[in-house]
Amino acid sequence: MMKEVIKVGMADLQFAGAPATLRTSGLGSCVGIIMYDETMQYGGMAHIMLPDSSAAREQKVNRAKYADTACSDLYSHLLAEGCPKYRLKAKMAGGAEMFQFSSGSSAARIGPRNVDAVKRALAELRVPVLFEDTGGNSGRTIEFAPADGSLEIRTVNKGVVKV
Amino acid sequence: MTGFPSVSEGQLDALREAGNIGAAHAATALSAMLGSRVDMSVPSVRIAGFEEVTGLFGEEEISCAVLLQLKGDVPGTMFFLLPLDEANELTSLLLGGAEVDLNQEPMPEMGASALNEAGNILSGSYLSALSDFTGLNLQPTPPAVACDMTMALLSYGLAEVSMYGDYALLIDTSISLKEKSDSLKGTFLLLPDPDGIQSLFEALGVSI
Numbered sequence: 001m002m003k004e005v006i007k008v009g010m011a012d013l014q015f016a017g018a019p020a021t022l023r024t025s026g027l028g029s030c031v032g033i034i035m036y037d038e039t040m041q042y043g044g045m046a047h048i049m050l051p052d053s054s055a056a057r058e059q060k061v062n063r064a065k066y067a068d069t070a071c072s073d074l075y076s077h078l079l080a081e082g083c084p085k086y087r088l089k090a091k092m093a094g095g096a097e098m099f100q101f102s103s104g105s106s107a108a109r110i111g112p113r114n115v116d117a118v119k120r121a122l123a124e125l126r127v128p129v130l131f132e133d134t135g136g137n138s139g140r141t142i143e144f145a146p147a148d149g150s151l152e153i154r155t156v157n158k159g160v161v162k163v
Numbered sequence: 164m165t166g167f168p169s170v171s172e173g174q175l176d177a178l179r180e181a182g183n184i185g186a187a188h189a190a191t192a193l194s195a196m197l198g199s200r201v202d203m204s205v206p207s208v209r210i211a212g213f214e215e216v217t218g219l220f221g222e223e224e225i226s227c228a229v230l231l232q233l234k235g236d237v238p239g240t241m242f243f244l245l246p247l248d249e250a251n252e253l254t255s256l257l258l259g260g261a262e263v264d265l266n267q268e269p270m271p272e273m274g275a276s277a278l279n280e281a282g283n284i285l286s287g288s289y290l291s292a293l294s295d296f297t298g299l300n301l302q303p304t305p306p307a308v309a310c311d312m313t314m315a316l317l318s319y320g321l322a323e324v325s326m327y328g329d330y331a332l333l334i335d336t337s338i339s340l341k342e343k344s345d346s347l348k349g350t351f352l353l354l355p356d357p358d359g360i361q362s363l364f365e366a367l368g369v370s371i
Contacts, residue, residue, distance in 0.1 A: 010213045010318060011329055025222040026314025029322055049318065049325045057326050057357075059166035065325060098319050099230050099307035110322050138268070139315025141223055156225055156311055157268040 005143070008032075013046040013064035013073060015081075018147035027094035027140045029111035031067065031118050034091045034142075035074040035127060037083035038149040044077060045144055046070035050110075051117030067117035075125050090127045091151050091163075092118055093142050095134040111135065131163050167210075167328035168360055175208045177367040178334055181293055182206030186336035186351060188292035189285040193338060193349075196281065197256055200341035207335045213321055216331055216352075220246065222314040227265055229282025230309070230319065233290075235302035236362045239355035240320035241290070243282040247310065249347045254278045265310045279308040285338075289351055297366035320354045327357045 008014045008024040016022045018041035024032050027047065036043025046064050050056075053066035063069035078088055095115035115134045122129055133140065133153050141154045154160045186203045194201040220226055227250035229243040245253060247266055254263045257277045265274050283306040294301045309316055324331050334353040355363060364370040 010217060010314075010321070011325065026217060026312040026318065028311070028315030028318040030318050049322055055326055057166070058328050062329055065329070096315070098309050098311060098316055100309075101305065101307045110319075137309070139312035141312065156266065 008045045008047050010047050011049050011062050011065035013044060013070055015042070015044040015077060016146055017042040018145070021143050021145045023141070023143040025141045027142065028096055028098045029094070029114060031092055031094035031114045031134070032140070032142045033067075033070060033074065033118055034144045034151065035071070035078060035088055036090075036144070036146055036149060037078060037087045038089065039087055040081075040083055041146045042078070042081060042083065043144065043146045043149075044074045046074055048114060048118065051113045067114060068121045071118065071121035071125060075127065085126075088127045089149070090122050090129045091131045091144070092129060093133040093140050093151070093153055096136050096138055096140070098137060098139065100137065133161075133163075167330045168357055170210055170332065170360070171369075174364055174367075174369045177369045178208045178332075178363065179206050181296060181363070181367060182208060182334045182336050182353070184296050185289035185293045186338060189289040189351065190338045192285055192288040193281075193340075196284065197340070202339050202341050204337045204339075207333075209333055210330050211333045213325070213329055213331070216321065216333060217314040217317050219317075219335070220244065220313040223312050225266055225310065226250070226313040226316060227278060227308065227310040228316045229279055229286065229306050230316075231283070231286050231290075231303040231306050233301055233303055233355075233359070235300040236366070237299055237301055237355050237359035239353065239359045240323065241286050241303065241354070242317065242320060242352040243286050243349055244313070244316070244352060245349045249349070250278060250310070252347055253281065253349070257281055270308070270310055275308050279306050282306055282308065285349070286351065297363065299362060299366045317352070320352070323356055324354060332360050
């Protein structure tokens with residue numbers, strides 16, 4: 001049987017149980033956040049673009065787009081599915097600076113700001129980050145397997161790393 | 164302003180004309196640079212969802228992009244984007260035929276610099292034509308070049324606009340080298356921030 005791969009788009013959030021996997025492509029300054037319960041072999045992945053939902057100027061806020069609201073939704077959904085708080089773990093990847101500007105423009109710092117915001121939100125929820133591959137200046141594609149909590153990270157120049 | 168602005172067909176037409184003028188000047192600049200005939204496509208202007216923007220060239224396909232951030236009357240982002248093979252070929256032409264592979268970490272300095280400067284000149288001619296046409300003050304920041312997964316590159320230009328919604332106004336034009344049997348095509352993507360969209364419409368006389 002072919003295993004099902006659930007695609008997580010940009011500013012999107014999805015959940016999956018084993019044997020399905022969760023995959024998001026082309027993370028640049030965006031951050032992929034995974035929160036999961038390895039015992040229940042169930043988890044969620046968000047592809048966030050911005051650090052803080054209070055900066056939103058949308059009519060209807062897409063909660064999967066912001067670090068704070070996405071972490072909070074991952075958390076409350078997993079609890080609602082019956083995952084106990086103490087077993088929730090997180091992994092994260094992304095937050096690169098794709099373009100190196102000669103002038104130190106503040107907007108260019110969006111990647112690191114996203115990473116900081118995700119860490120802050122996870123710390124507030126007391127969900128430990130078991131692994132992170134963040135920063136640098138390479139795009140990343142990630143795939144998470146709830147079955148064993150493993151995360152595959154693919155970059156153009158370094159190939160595939162599994163953690 | 165709250166939310167992403169709604170845009171009429173008439174306004175899209177006006178932007179198509181603006182994109183046309185910009186790309187025509189960029190085509191002329193490239194033609195002068197390489198001494199070859201350069202063609203341009205009819206611009207495509209539309210409101211596109213993020214998936215559509217990032218999927219334009221395949222999410223994980225490798226592209227090279229020269230990025231300029233726009234300040235002044237129309238804040239936003241401009242990309243000059245080519246698939247890796249074509250970026251290598253264009254860079255090789257600019258360097259007088261030397262073999263080039265830009266997909267290395269770090270990017271080879273000569274190649275990166277040549278492509279960066281070409282992108283800067285082409286985007287600059289596009290923008291100055293647009294500025295003359297609209298009377299708007301368009302100030303690009305110094306360019307930056309990168310080579311990576313297309314979606315990772317383009318998402319950079321979407322971060323700012325994403326505060327307003329999950330859409331972007333996309334002004335998409337390509338120029339191609341005529342003499343190449345296999346096409347060598349570079350695409351300009353202009354992504355104005357929502358505040359910049361209003362200024363553009365006002366300058367074009369099609370504000371709501």
